[in-house]
Amino acid sequence: MRAVRFASFGDPAKVLQVEDLPLTAPGPGQVLLRMLVRPINPSDLFTIRGQYGRLPRLPATPGMEGAGRIESLGPGVRGFAVGQLVVPLGVGGTWQEYLVANASALIPMPEGLSERDAAMLVVNPTSAWLLLHEVLRVAPGAWLIQNAANSAVGRFIIRLARRSGVHTINIVRRPNLRDELLAEGADVVLYENDPDLLDQIARTVGAHGVGYALDSVAGASGSRLVQTLRPGGQMVVFGAISRQPLTIDPSALIFRNISLHGWWLAQWFQTASPTHIADLMATLQPLVADGTLRAPIAAEYNLEEVQQAVAAAEQSERNGKILLVG
C-alpha cells in the first residue's frame, strides 16, 4: 500500500515521501480501514516540523484526521460492518491507503454524511464548538474577538456565534475578506495591520467591552487581543501559527483581572468521557450536514502529490482546506 512517510523532522515539502509499505492484518479488537479523505491541518504540519505537543517515533506516517471505510474486521469486533464510514480518533497516520485501528477508537459516521464532511468533522467543527460553548461558555449578547478569522475554525466560530446570538469581531490579514466574512455572519471584520485597530474595537463594543478572545496566531496578534479585553475578560490560546511568543503586559492582567488559558483538542479528547464525545458528535453531525460547520475545499491532491499538497496548505493566501484523497 502507498503511505506518506517522513524519517526526520523538517520542512514538510522536503521531508515527506511516498513509500510502498506491506499491508498488516487487523488483530483482535481491531479493524482494517481503507482511508479515503484526509484534511491537512496546521497540527499535521507542526508535527512534521517537530514543533507539536506530541511527536511520533520516526520514521512515521503523518495525519491526525481523516475518514475511511471498514475493509475488514479483526477477531471479536462487534458493532461495525464492512463498508461502514468511520473516523479513527487519536490514532494518527491517516496519510496512507490503509490503517489498522482499535475498534474502540472509531467514531461511526451517520448515513448521509459525505466522506469529505466526515473527514473534517473531528478537528475543526469540534474545536469551534468546544471553544465557544464549553471552554469560554460565551453568553448570548456578549462580544467575542478572534484572529485568523478566515481559518476553518474562525469561520465556524462566526457561524456558531451568530446562531447563538454572540457578537464577533474578526481580525484578518487581507482586506478582501471583509464582505465574505460579513456574509458568514460576522458582526465586524477588521485588519490586523490597521494602526487604528484598537480604537475601532473600542468604538464597536462601547461600554459592553470585549469579554472573550480566541487566539490561534500568538505573537503580536495574540498579544494585541489581550489589550482589547474588558476587566474580567478571558482569552483562550489554541494555536500559534505565527510561531512567535506572546508578549503580555502584566498590568493588563493584574488591573483588569484578565485570564489566559491554553487549550489543546488532543488533550480534551484524552480526558473527555466516551459518552461526552458521542454526544458532541451527535450535536455536530447535523451542523456539518447542513453546511454550518462545512469548510470550503481549496484543492484536492492524491497521496502521491503530497509535496504539492503541503506546499499548498502552507500558503497563507488559500481559501479553504487542502485534502489528500485516494
Place this chain on the structure above:
Amino acid sequence: MRAVRFASFGDPAKVLQVEDLPLTAPGPGQVLLRMLVRPINPSDLFTIRGQYGRLPRLPATPGMEGAGRIESLGPGVRGFAVGQLVVPLGVGGTWQEYLVANASALIPMPEGLSERDAAMLVVNPTSAWLLLHEVLRVAPGAWLIQNAANSAVGRFIIRLARRSGVHTINIVRRPNLRDELLAEGADVVLYENDPDLLDQIARTVGAHGVGYALDSVAGASGSRLVQTLRPGGQMVVFGAISRQPLTIDPSALIFRNISLHGWWLAQWFQTASPTHIADLMATLQPLVADGTLRAPIAAEYNLEEVQQAVAAAEQSERNGKILLVG
C-alpha cells in the same frame, strides 16, 4: 496638619514633599482619624510613579494602607468610639496626620492588635491568604512556586503554605536568604540567576510537578515560572516589580493546558461582600497577632522624612517593611 503631597507623577524621592494642610471636619456618616502608622507598599510607589491601575487626581496625598485612631465622629455615626483603632479601606491618602473617611470604609481592629500590626493587616496578609486559599485554592501536598519569595507576601505565603501542608519552591535573588527562608518553613529556596534553575526544580518535584505559581515580578522571572508548571498548572500574576512584560511560549500554554490569571487586591475588595471581608479579617487577626502574618520592620521614618523613607523602600537589599509613623 502635616501631609505628604505630590503634584506630578515621577520618582518618589523627588516628587514628594511635606506640606501643611488645613484640617477638615467629618461630615455626616464620616469620622476624623488620627493616622499613626503606614507601611510603604510597592503599590504606593507605583502610584506615585503614575504606573498603577487607578491613579489619583493631582495634587494628591499617597498611601493606601495604614492604621489610625478615631479622633472625632461626624453626625449620625454609630458603632464606633473615639480612640478606637481602625484601618480605612480603599480610601487612600493615609500618608498624612489626619484623614476624613466614611465610617462604612472602616475596619475595626480588635483590642490586643498593635498599631503596627493593624497598619499592615489589609494589604499583605490579605493578599497572601487570598492568593493561596481563595484564588489558587492550593490543596495540601501540592507544590507551589513563587518568585520574590523574600517579600512580605512571599514570606507569608511560605508560612501559610507550611501551615496547611502545601510545599513551596521559593525563588530569590540573593543567596544569603536561603537559611532564613528555610527557617520560615520554605521547602526549597533557589536562586533567580542559577543557570540550572529549571533542572533543579524538576528534580525537586519529580513526577508530582509544580501545579501552582505566584508571580509578583513579571519579566524574565515570571516568564520562567510558566515553564516550570506541569500540565493543567495555573499561574497568578499579582505584581510586576521588574516592570517588564511577560514573554510566554504559546506551546507551553496550549500543550500543557496552562492558565494565567491576573489578580488585584483592590479589585477583590471592590467586589467582595462586607461579610466576606469581615470574616476574612477575623481569620487573619489571630495570625497577625501570633506572628504568622507579621512582617519584619526594616526601619521607621517620620512623615517629615518621607524622601528617605521611599528611598529606603526602593532598596532591593532591605529586609522588611518601611513604616511611616507620627
